[in-house]
Amino acid sequence: MNKKTMTADDMAIQREAQAWVVRLDSRAVSEDDAQAFRLWCTQNRAHATAFSEARNVWSAMRPAAMQVKYAEARRQDAVAGAHKGRRAFLGGAVAASVAYLAFRPPMDLWPSLGEVAAGFAADYQTATGEQRTLAMNDSVFVQMNTQTRLNVQVNTNSETGMELLSGEAEIQTDFNMPGKVTVLAGGGVVSALQARFNIRYTGNKVCVTCLQGRVQVGQAIHRATLDAGQQLTYRDGDFGVPQAANTSSVTAWRKRMLVFNQVALSEVVTEVNRYRPGKLILRSEELGRSKVQASFSIDRLDDVIALIRDAYGADVTQLPGGIVLLRKATA
Incomplete structure (x- = not known):
């Protein structure tokens, strides 16, 4: 059927x-x-x-x-x-x-x-699976990913200020019309003049990836500069260091794709739940530790369920409202 x-x-x-x-x-x-x-x-x-x-x-x-x-x-x-x-x-x-x-x-x-x-209360927000493009002014453009909430604090020709309440966004300034952009997220501040960067705030963690140009990241007394291809993660009381990033995986959502490179299945399920209506519920810690190397279209996320069933031998129970229970198969 x-x-x-x-x-x-x-x-x-x-x-x-x-x-x-x-x-x-x-x-x-x-x-x-x-x-x-x-x-x-x-x-x-x-x-x-x-x-x-x-x-x-x-x-x-x-x-x-x-x-x-x-x-x-x-x-x-x-x-x-x-x-x-x-x-x-x-x-x-x-x-x-x-x-x-x-x-x-x-x-x-x-x-x-x-x-x-x-x-x-948010100025802009996206629903599960929704993506949205915003032009803050003539020089700052924002692409909002799924389940994202964003407030605008300052918006002039020379400065744009935002607060990412939750979710993920890619922000780009016009390199021909430079203007300062500042984003508050998770107790930190991300700023740039001429740059394109991805910022993600999920759970209690903020991850900033510089895609072009240069980005400044600060939290409390900590400061760091990211060049293109670098990434930094911070949370309350824990400020990371710039590291090389797989930018193609970070920006895959812009092409409506999710890419996982040896990622624990539990993390895959958490990520898929950001995009898919309903909820995948993993009922086995052992199953959740399995590593996944795969890519999925955001428009075909039920392929993830088929993979978990066929590749990992999980028992799958479908419930109303898009709820799916995933258990380790019993002998």
Whole structure:
């Protein structure tokens, strides 16, 4: 049986369904919200299906936690009866599961309430799998990668200031019209006059790769200069040293490719999850230590699942919402 390819519309509906899951537990749900949710569900059968799948995933993975949170929600409603009317249209079980999902999404299947709020606060952001090009002015251009949030702090003809809140971007200045560009990320500062560089901020680590020209990197009392082909990584309390970089791998995402050179499978899964709707969940540490030498099109990331199954003999379990469990096959 051919697996249905997820279209851009499908991904948009999935994101909307996940946003509703978060929104409905904001503890400030009004009757207008309830009506808007009903309308959204009735607009398209796919809307109600997507929301139902989110609940099904939760039910399949964390039934015990749902029961605990349901009991807590009932006790809270007994104290604050006003919340009952707001949540009545959802039903007790759904409200209880959503309550836990909003603040502690199981296995990070979708953004928490805090992450969603932070995303709304960003000047520019990209969704899972989305890439976006920005012209900050006549001399600074930005290519945003998937799951990236960016704020603009200063934007004039001679200076452009940005803050990378999370994600990855390639930034280029016009070599014929030099202007200073400064990027804040993870407690550090990256600056350049005539350069093209890649900056990635995921987890608590920032990685800066100079592709052309020269880039200055600073954090607290530390300073370093990167020439073309050099890379530096820093995090709180740990400032690295410039090293030679495989720039073709770093910039592969610009061609909508992911390239892995003897990378642990656990890291491959983490990277793929930045681009693919749903989530790959690795359930074996031994399997995660396997090394991967491969490249994948961002538009065909289910090829990764086939590789893990065929090359590493993993058991693959498909769940609703693009969730895939990967386990080491048993003898």
